[in-house]
Amino acid sequence: MTETQTQTTSADRRTRVTVLVALAANLVIAAAKAVGGLLTGSPALLSEAAHSVADSLNEVFLLAALRRSRRPADSRHPFGYGKERFFWSLLAAVGIFVMGGCFSVLQGFEALGQDGGETHAGYTAGIVVLVVALLAEGTSLLRALHQVRGQGGLAEGARDPALRTVVAEDGTAVVGVTLAIAGMVLHMVTGRIVWEASASFGIGGLLMYVAYRLGRDAREQLIGRAADPELSRRVRSLLEAQPEIDSVESLLTMELGPDSALVAARVDLVPGLDSEEVEVVAVRIKGSISRVVPEAEQVFLDVTDARLARSAAGAGGRPAPDRADAGGPAATGERGGA
Incomplete structure (x- = not known):
């Protein structure tokens, strides 16, 4: 095994650990957000639950990409299977758009038709769930950013579509949870559910934009983008x-x-x-x-x-x-x- 192959295998191993950390965090957070959203009826919290479910599914896609892309070249694929990562990253982008972005926008529209009769205690519990989620998402993001720095910084780390997707997901999750907390607090203070609806629209728009960027990069790599x-x-x-x-x-x-x-x-x-x-x-x-x-x-x-x-x-x-x-x-x- 050459030095380059050894470095690539080591980087793949670190990326796999990063994806597993993100998957574990998202599974726990998705369950907590879903329970909290159903108990409180909070559209912002339900939007964040959908966001975490989408992220969890995407991490499964990325794990499949890491495993399948390591297969050696054969007669049917003489240039190897490296582009598997680009394909599965494209599926992850579609998952973020449909399961996260579209659901969040739908929750925003549904929230506008609600009467906003939630209890103060229920919303307090919901905010506690979101704060815990923010800490977990932040930890996962720090792990991903640490690996990016270890691979030569953002420009070099962005060459790995799996790592790029994890960084984008975790960064978006931190912003999304912050928006959800702001929407719930403003709803509690003003009694107007429009704040939570706005938070859902904001989360949905953010997810759609991130999905577009990730999908565009994966598309360019799949159709044959020039090297650096x-x-x-x-x-x-x-x-x-x-x-x-x-x-x-x-x-x-x-x-x-x-x-x-x-x-x-x-x-x-x-x-x-x-x-x-x-x-x-x-x-x-x-x-x-x-x-x-x-x-x-x-x-x-x-x-x-x-x-x-x-x-x-x-x-x-x-x-x-x-x-x-x-x-x-x-x-x-x-x-x-x-």
């Missing part, structure tokens, strides 16, 4: 530094998972290299990319003789006979460690 620009910059710099490369004509990247990417480059070599030298150079360049950019798990090189490329460009043609293309001796499309 810094990765492209490092690969291009390495290629341009090779004495055998005359120019880098194109460089394409795609995320295969949180810590893996596909790299495809078309380069023009200096004139005078025979086919055997081209193959040796290509293998050496691939090895250099794997060492310098370990995230480049799949590397493909398409090499062309620079002199012939210029001649073909001037004639409006394509140097097919002398170009090392996908089927030629210098075509290099295998895992970056080769």
Whole structure:
């Protein structure tokens, strides 16, 4: 196992613990909010119960993503299963939108038609439940943020869709519980249920926005988003530094998972290299990319003789006979460690 694979496995293990912590917290909180909401009839508390149920289901999705994405590549999926995380994260976003956001908005509309006859004691109990929930959600959020810092900060941690979803869920939960507490307190003080209805609308709108952002990111990753620009910059710099490369004509990247990417480059070599030298150079360049950019798990090189490329460009043609293309001796499309 390489150092990069060891680091990835360790990060996955920490992410799994973070998701389990969030799941345990949400299950306990969902039960407490549901009981409190049914006893008090509080729409804000019921909205928060739906929020916690949605979060719990999403944590199950994320655990499935972590397990399934670790499967090795096979004949049906030669690039591996890293994109499983993106798929399950998309399902989690849909769950947040439907189970959390839509239900909360519905609770807000229903609250506007209520007469607001709740007792002071019942609302006090409801607020106590929410305060406990706030402490639990805050603890889970701190755990997730601690892991994000351990993985290089927010920018690096956001590359893992499971960790990104947990941070978004817990952050939204803290804000949502705060809104619910404010709505219940204002309802108690003024006797107007419109405050709780407003809190439900606010929670619903917040959940829908977070679900949209998470879903948009997962969609971009599923359809083939380019890898981090810094990765492209490092690969291009390495290629341009090779004495055998005359120019880098194109460089394409795609995320295969949180810590893996596909790299495809078309380069023009200096004139005078025979086919055997081209193959040796290509293998050496691939090895250099794997060492310098370990995230480049799949590397493909398409090499062309620079002199012939210029001649073909001037004639409006394509140097097919002398170009090392996908089927030629210098075509290099295998895992970056080769």
